[in-house]
Amino acid sequence: xxxxxxxxxxxxxxxxxxxxxxxxxxxxxxxxxxxxxxxxxxxxxxxxxxxxxxxxxxxxxxxxxxxxxxxxxxxxxxxxxxxxxxxxxxxxxxxxxxxxxxxxxxxxxxxxxxxxxxxxxxxxxxxxxxxxxxxxxxxxxxxxxxxxxxxxxxxxxxxx
Numbered sequence: 001x002x003x004x005x006x007x008x009x010x011x012x013x014x015x016x017x018x019x020x021x022x023x024x025x026x027x028x029x030x031x032x033x034x035x036x037x038x039x040x041x042x043x044x045x046x047x048x049x050x051x052x053x054x055x056x057x058x059x060x061x062x063x064x065x066x067x068x069x070x071x072x073x074x075x076x077x078x079x080x081x082x083x084x085x086x087x088x089x090x091x092x093x094x095x096x097x098x099x100x101x102x103x104x105x106x107x108x109x110x111x112x113x114x115x116x117x118x119x120x121x122x123x124x125x126x127x128x129x130x131x132x133x134x135x136x137x138x139x140x141x142x143x144x145x146x147x148x149x150x151x152x153x154x155x156x157x158x159x160x
Contacts, residue, residue, distance in 0.1 A: 039102060042054075045107075050127075051126070052073060052128060054102070056123070059078075063080065068110070068128070070131070073128070074102070076102070078099045109133070110131060112128075114129045
């Protein structure tokens, strides 16, 4: 008789990975006419600017559409399937083809007329300057005034 040790954590991890794949497919495929995959994005706060990077390897820049508003960035496009005679010889392909669309809301308003873009080695980099009001400003808070206001009897009666 063959004895096999039961490893519940390994089996649970396998089930979790399978469920992740199912949910990823459901999240990226709405119907045949809409987006079939989503590129990975990275947003960094660089002081006066936000820097957004999108992984778009193998996509021709003319197939990428970027729209910028003060509140959000929209990136859409298509990775076209290469029409070659070798496609029937694939043993396995995990590449994602088809249309994609991502909308990323921004944490602060930007100057959408001053955005700079660079596309190099399959990475789209957008430098998004913040509006002056959204930049980090140092604000001094006078605690003496706050402490004085809390001991003011007229304010205490008004708050009751």
